[in-house]
Amino acid sequence: MATPTLDKADAAGTPEPGFADSPYITATFRIRRFNPEVSAEAVWEDFQLEIDPKERVLDALHKIKWDHDGTLTFRRSCAHGICGSDAMRINGKNRLACKTLIKDINPAKPITVEPIKGLTVLKDLVVDMEPFFQAYRDVMPFLITKETNEPTRERLQTAEDRERFDDTTKCILCAACTSSCPVFWNDGQYFGPAAIVNAHRFIFDSRDDAGEQRLEILNDKDGVWRCRTTFNCTDACPRGIEVTKAIQEVKRALITRRF
Amino acid sequence: MKIHKYDTVIVGAGGAGMRAAIESTKRSRTAVLTKLYPTRSHTGAAQGGMAAALANVEEDNWEWHTFDTIKGGDYLVDQDAAEILAKEAIDAVLDLEKMGLPFNRTPDGTIDQRRFGGHSRNHGEAPVRRSCYAADRTGHMILQTLYQNCVKEGVEFFNEFYVLDQLITEVDGVKTSAGVVAYELATGEIHVFQAKAVIYASGGTGKFFKVTSNAHTLTGDGQAAVYRRGLPLEDMEFFQFHPTGIWRMGILLTEGARGEGGILRNKDGERFMEKYAPVMKDLASRDVVSRSIYTEIREGRGCGPEGDHVYLDLTHLPPEQLDAKLPDITEFARTYLGIEPYTDPIPIQPTAHYAMGGIPTNVQGEVLADNTTVVPGLYAAGEVACVSVHGANRLGTNSLLDINVFGRRAGIAAAQYSATVDHVELPEDPASLVVSQIERLRSSTGGERVADIRRELQETMDANVMVFRTEQTIKTAVEKIAELRERYLNVSVQDKGKRFNTDLLEAVELGNLLDLAEVMAVSALARKESRGGHYREDYPNRDDVNFMRHTMAYREVGDDGTESIRLDYKPVVQTRYQPMERKY
Numbered sequence: 001m002a003t004p005t006l007d008k009a010d011a012a013g014t015p016e017p018g019f020a021d022s023p024y025i026t027a028t029f030r031i032r033r034f035n036p037e038v039s040a041e042a043v044w045e046d047f048q049l050e051i052d053p054k055e056r057v058l059d060a061l062h063k064i065k066w067d068h069d070g071t072l073t074f075r076r077s078c079a080h081g082i083c084g085s086d087a088m089r090i091n092g093k094n095r096l097a098c099k100t101l102i103k104d105i106n107p108a109k110p111i112t113v114e115p116i117k118g119l120t121v122l123k124d125l126v127v128d129m130e131p132f133f134q135a136y137r138d139v140m141p142f143l144i145t146k147e148t149n150e151p152t153r154e155r156l157q158t159a160e161d162r163e164r165f166d167d168t169t170k171c172i173l174c175a176a177c178t179s180s181c182p183v184f185w186n187d188g189q190y191f192g193p194a195a196i197v198n199a200h201r202f203i204f205d206s207r208d209d210a211g212e213q214r215l216e217i218l219n220d221k222d223g224v225w226r227c228r229t230t231f232n233c234t235d236a237c238p239r240g241i242e243v244t245k246a247i248q249e250v251k252r253a254l255i256t257r258r259f
Numbered sequence: 260m261k262i263h264k265y266d267t268v269i270v271g272a273g274g275a276g277m278r279a280a281i282e283s284t285k286r287s288r289t290a291v292l293t294k295l296y297p298t299r300s301h302t303g304a305a306q307g308g309m310a311a312a313l314a315n316v317e318e319d320n321w322e323w324h325t326f327d328t329i330k331g332g333d334y335l336v337d338q339d340a341a342e343i344l345a346k347e348a349i350d351a352v353l354d355l356e357k358m359g360l361p362f363n364r365t366p367d368g369t370i371d372q373r374r375f376g377g378h379s380r381n382h383g384e385a386p387v388r389r390s391c392y393a394a395d396r397t398g399h400m401i402l403q404t405l406y407q408n409c410v411k412e413g414v415e416f417f418n419e420f421y422v423l424d425q426l427i428t429e430v431d432g433v434k435t436s437a438g439v440v441a442y443e444l445a446t447g448e449i450h451v452f453q454a455k456a457v458i459y460a461s462g463g464t465g466k467f468f469k470v471t472s473n474a475h476t477l478t479g480d481g482q483a484a485v486y487r488r489g490l491p492l493e494d495m496e497f498f499q500f501h502p503t504g505i506w507r508m509g510i511l512l513t514e515g516a517r518g519e520g521g522i523l524r525n526k527d528g529e530r531f532m533e534k535y536a537p538v539m540k541d542l543a544s545r546d547v548v549s550r551s552i553y554t555e556i557r558e559g560r561g562c563g564p565e566g567d568h569v570y571l572d573l574t575h576l577p578p579e580q581l582d583a584k585l586p587d588i589t590e591f592a593r594t595y596l597g598i599e600p601y602t603d604p605i606p607i608q609p610t611a612h613y614a615m616g617g618i619p620t621n622v623q624g625e626v627l628a629d630n631t632t633v634v635p636g637l638y639a640a641g642e643v644a645c646v647s648v649h650g651a652n653r654l655g656t657n658s659l660l661d662i663n664v665f666g667r668r669a670g671i672a673a674a675q676y677s678a679t680v681d682h683v684e685l686p687e688d689p690a691s692l693v694v695s696q697i698e699r700l701r702s703s704t705g706g707e708r709v710a711d712i713r714r715e716l717q718e719t720m721d722a723n724v725m726v727f728r729t730e731q732t733i734k735t736a737v738e739k740i741a742e743l744r745e746r747y748l749n750v751s752v753q754d755k756g757k758r759f760n761t762d763l764l765e766a767v768e769l770g771n772l773l774d775l776a777e778v779m780a781v782s783a784l785a786r787k788e789s790r791g792g793h794y795r796e797d798y799p800n801r802d803d804v805n806f807m808r809h810t811m812a813y814r815e816v817g818d819d820g821t822e823s824i825r826l827d828y829k830p831v832v833q834t835r836y837q838p839m840e841r842k843y
Contacts, residue, residue, distance in 0.1 A: 004493045066710030070762035075299075079476040080510045080591060082399060083299040099594060100608040122445065123759040129296065142407040143359030156368030162361060169361050169393070169400060173298050187279030205361070232810075 023052045026164035027107040029060055031072065032114035034121050036108040042121070046110065053103035057090055057113065061097060074125040081238055084174030089114045094176040094236040118188065122160050133176045135191045139199040139217055144210035161206040168201040168246050177233035177243050189222040193233035193243045196224055200246040203259050215254050224250050260690050261450045265290045266677040268439060269670075270422045270481055273300030274513050274659065275641025276460030277405035278666030279673070280414045283458070290452060292420040292441050294461075294476065294764075296589065297406050301462055301474045302662065305398025306588065307375060307515030309355075309659035310388030311348035315369045317387045321345040323381060324389065327791070328657060329836050331377040332615075332650020333791035333801065335494070335809065337832035340622050340646045344664055351663040352391050358402040362393050363584075366822070373584075374518040375560040377544040377654040377843070386518075386542050389419035390656045395513050395585045401659055419444040421764060423693045425457070425484045427636075428683045434628055436636035437683050439484070440693045444764065447757030449697070451689045455677035456636050457616060458669050459485065459626075462660075465498075467776040468611035468725070469717035472504055472511035476768075481643040483771035485618055486778070490628055490637075491801075491811040493645040493829070494616035495775065496783035497792045499653055500726050502548040504610025505595055506568040512588045512607060514655040516573060517541040519584050521553065524570045524604065525560040531569075536843035543843035546652040546792045549609040553726050562606060563601055570604035609726055615792060616782075617645040619829070624669025630811065630829040636676065636683070647809065650831075651791020694836035700749045700766045705749030709766045712743050712750065716769075716776060717747040719743075724780055729797045733784045740777045747773055774814075781824045782810045807831055 027049055034042035047064045058076055065072045074097070075085040081099035088097055089115055091105050097113075105111055119127040171194065178192035180183050199218055203211040218224040224247060233243040253259040267283045269276045270292035283289045293300070312319040324345035329336045354368060356362060363371040372388040380387040393400040399486050409416075424440040459483030465473025502523070503512040517523070523541050525531050535551040536543035543551075546675040552569050555561060562568050573581060573589070578601045581589050589600045598605055618639040619627040626637040641662045648661055716739075723736035747770060754762035788802035789795050809829040816822055 035756065035758065037758050042348075065762070066708075067477075070709075071756070072757050073754075073761050076406075077295055077299045077476045078301060078304050080304070081474060081585075081594070082304050082396075083301070083474065085295070085299045101594070125665070126759050133296075137410050142411040143357075150357055154353055154362075154370050157364055158368050159366065161362045162364050165361070166394075170396070171403075172303070174401070204357075205359070207359070 023054070024050045025053050025107055027051055027060070027102060028110040029064065030110040030112045031124070033124055035071070035123050039155045051102060053101070053107055055102055056087055056098050057100045057102060057111070058097040060102060061113070073123045082172060087116050087174040087176040087179070089116055094180040096174060096176065096238045099238050113155035116175060116251050118185045118251045119175070129175065131188060132178060132192070132194065135195040136173065136198055139191065139195050139214055140210060141202065143200045143202065143205065143208050145207065146209040155207050157206055164206070165201050165204040167241050168197045170241050171197050171201070172239060174238065176236040178239055180228060180232040180236040182232065183226050183228055187222070187226070191218065191223055193247060196247050196250055197243055199243060200250055202252060203250065215250070218250060219254055224254065227251070261448065262453060263290065263450060264453045264682065265351070265460065265843060266454065267451045267456045267673050268292060269458045269460055271300070271459065271461035271643070272297035272416065273460065273462055273641065274302035274401055274405060274662035275666035275669070276415060276458070276662050277409050279458050279460055279670030281405065281408050281412055281639060282667055282670030283674040284412050284414045287677045287759045289674070290415050290417060292417045292422055292452065294419060294444070294480070295420045296418050297409070297416060298402060300402060301477060303399045303402040304472070304474065304511060305401070305659050306395040306511060306513035307518065308350060308373065308392035308397045309401070309663070310389050310654070310656035311352040311391055311660065312345065312389060313349060313352065313370060313372060313391065314374050315365060316833055318380065319387055323347065323379065323387070324348065325747060326382050326836060327378050328648065328654055329650070330383070330841060331654040332652055333841055334803070335647065335650035335744060335790060335831055337647050338834040338836055339832050340648045342834070343622055344648045344660060345834045347664045348660050348789065351660060351667070355401065355404060355663065358408045360393065360400050362391055368789045373515060374542060376514045376517070376542045376548070378413045379539070379657070383538065386539060390515070390518065392515065394583070395515055395587045398659060417441070420450065422461070422480065422484060423696065423767065425488050426686055427488050428686055428690050434634055435683050436634055437685050438689070440690050442693065442697065444759055444761070445639065447760060448695055449637045449690050451685065453682055453685055455680050455682055456638060456673035458624065458638040458673050459643050460639070460641045460666060461643050464772065464775050465611050465614070467716055467720050467772045469721045470504060470509040470608065471611035472501055472509050472612065478768035479771045479775040480768065481639070482617055483774050486774065489814060490626065490634065491619060491813050492616060492778055493809050493811055494618040494647060495614070495779045495812060496786050496810060497615035497651050498611060498779065499545055499613040499615060499792050500549040500609040501612035502545055502552055503607040504608050505591065505604035508595060508610050509610035510576065510591055510595065511610065511612070512571060512591065512605065513585070514545070516571060516585055516588060519580060519758055520576050522572045523548070524572050525555045526566070526705065527560060531555050531560070539843035540682050544654060546794070547843055549726050549789070552609055552801055568606045568608045572603060572604040573600045574602055594737065607804055611725070613653055613658060614642055615645070615647070615649040615651065617643050620644045620646055620648060622668065623672040624665055625672065638669040638673045640665040674793070696767070697763065700750070700752055700763055701755055703749070703751040705751045707749040707751070708818040709750055709769050712746055713769050713772070716743055716772060720776060724783055726794060726818060728793070729782060730784065730794050733780055736780045737777070737784060740773060740780060744773050744777065748811045764829050768778070778812045778824060782812050782826065785826050786810065807838065
């Protein structure tokens with residue numbers, strides 16, 4: 001049986017490359033602070049921590065909040081990349097704080113942490129998610145069927161038809177994609193990648209009968225044609241969804257009316 | 260303070276809350292109060308599947324499922340409830356499919372099914388394929404599908420509203436639910452929701468353990484709210500430790516990994532589950548597997564330099580199968596451990612996972628004030644509740660089932676009830692308890708910190724009331740919890756503001772965890788037997804003569820204000836299955 005890599009490092013008594021004997025390093029977290037109860041201005045604040053670089057950025061935020069400054073405010077819940085609460089801009093890139101290990105983002109330099117862009121900041125790393133969820137609701141994100149009598153058993157769907165929209169079912173609505181999109185930054189009216197991903201999930205579901213309606217919604221001036229194919233969204237997606245490809249497929253479906 | 264008036268109020272927007280909301284919104288004016296955005300709820304972290312005897316891929320029936328559930332729960336399950344669970348499972352899965360859930364499919368296009376721990380054909384003969392699944396993100400797909408259908412039905416959500424108190428009014432001497440009091444995170448404002456019916460669906464309380472698969476937000480808020488109002492909590496000593504959490508982190512790696520053929524191995528590479536469960540092997544029930552893992556570790560066959568974990572070995576499975584069936588958990592191993600599961604086994608250890616106990620209800624989701632009396636207008640469903648369909652140990656895939664079956668039942672029952680009654684009067688000054696609690700925490704200058712007390716609580720719970728317990732360890736925990744509760748009176752927060760004060764809410768949550776940890780430890784101390792998830796090394800056998808009964812814990816307040824816990828017991832409902840020795 002093979003040996004896990006962690007044991008290899010431990011057994012050999014050699015630390016992982018790049019780190020000294022102690023697993024702990026000193027890292028600086030440069031956090032964008034904003035609290036309108038205190039000041040109308042946002043400021044950068046530095047926190048120095050002794051921390052194991054194999055820990056998550058979320059662990060660092062918790063250390064700051066729990067041991068240094070209880071006023072630091074952010075959303076989080078599951079802490080392993082499935083609930084979508086803690087999307088933030090870390091070293092200038094949208095990521096989930098709970099899925100980003102400190103060792104992977106060059107802790108030798110100050111690590112910047114700021115709220116995701118394009119949504120109103122309410123306090124520190126907390127933004128107003130309502131416009132994001134409104135765009136989601138606007139694409140009718142639920143199965144619509146024409147059948148008058150529901151089948152008694154499950155609807156049949158081939159494994160291939162199921163596979164067709166598998167990628168876009170992974171979305172956790174964290175907003176990392178939408179808030180990485182330059183079009184969305186400039187025009188909050190744009191539906192944004194996440195809403196299109198969720199429309200895609202139903203347009204390409206063989207059981208759904210409302211693809212045309214959803215396509216018409218996305219044919220709007222603030223719809224899918226605003227996409228400039230910058231691939232920021234695909235890079236940002238913590239679930240590895242090929243967001244830009246999904247948007248392209250929706251565009252193609254609008255032209256060919258085939259899906 | 261704002262006052263709102265609804266027919267039905269649902270507390271929590273995970274699977275049970277949203278399943279209830281879909282039913283109650285059609286029938287009554289409903290508000291859902293949730294401390295998280297609905298799609299953040301921890302239902303989304305469930306991976307492996309939802310049990311239902313569809314018999315799509317091999318012979319199966321709901322009677323076998325009922326038996327497995329009762330046996331899995333070590334005969335502490337109320338058998339009438341288990342029968343409902345297994346019977347209604349089939350429609351519950353089909354309902355979700357009709358709502359749009361993208362289940363994996365068989366070559367025939369029907370819903371695919373896979374093996375899971377404790378689920379067997381013909382009363383234990385061999386593992387059976389009963390778990391309906393969507394890759395290893397079944398919970399995610401259930402949460403998304405239910406939210407999508409809430410959007411479709413126009414369910415009214417109050418997001419980031421944190422319910423802190425249950426309002427009770429005595430009507431003709433009967434304790435009756437009058438509504439709830441909530442704290443709005445964004446503004447710090449306090450809201451009173453007057454409602455004819457209240458449904459708790461606020462989830463579990465795993466955060467009193469350190470190594471846990473639970474989200475940071477699972478702090479037993481619903482259980483604590485009703486317990487403080489003198490209502491009982493049932494079977495709180497029964498907590499499930501899932502065998503395969505990521506070593507040290509506790510992140511869940513689904514039992515579906517073993518359902519797909521994964522094997523647990525010790526440091527010698529031995530498939531040790533063959534010794535402990537010759538028939539079901541790695542797919543024995545979770546309590547059995549978790550104890551086996553710790554037995555291996557204690558006897559020196561654990562892995563790593565400290566011998567403190569074992570391996571989940573998937574390396575013999577084809578990479579295509581891992582990619583198709585287990586994409587998320589293999590990604591967790593890569594992200595958090597830097598391990599490639601195609602070629603290397605994954606270090607795992609048992610992780611605190613699920614509360615079998617909770618707010619006692621009957622099969623309509625109605626909350627009980629004692630062994631038989633219903634609290635009019637009060638309902639509970641999901642992990643917060645104890646029906647009891649899980650008894651002393653829940654089977655994997657039965658919780659996603661529970662939230663759908665009993666969430667639906669509670670939603671219908673609550674809405675039907677609220678259609679037949681008027682609002683009861685609110686108690687005088689309904690928000691007073693919450694206002695004083697918040698003010699005390701916000702203005703306190705005491706020297707104790709939330710994080711310190713929580714850390715010590717988690718450490719004592721892990722050390723003393725986890726997989727193995729003795730009178731000595733439980734007493735150590737009880738004493739430590741008492742000390743921490745004392746210190747909690749001097750806790751202060753740094754954030755004194757009103758806006759998004761999560762510092763304050765963590766302090767409130769800690770208070771809930773301390774109350775519930777105490778109930779758990781006291782209940783565990785009194786149960787001098789071993790059954791399911793509750794294993795007493797000093798009483799290693801099940802004792803049906805003295806302990807075939809549910810624990811009911813009540814908070815008592817003396818005339819001088821001192822608090823204590825009074826334990827009572829409730830009979831188990833047995834229908835057709837006589838208790839037998841449990842072997843896998």
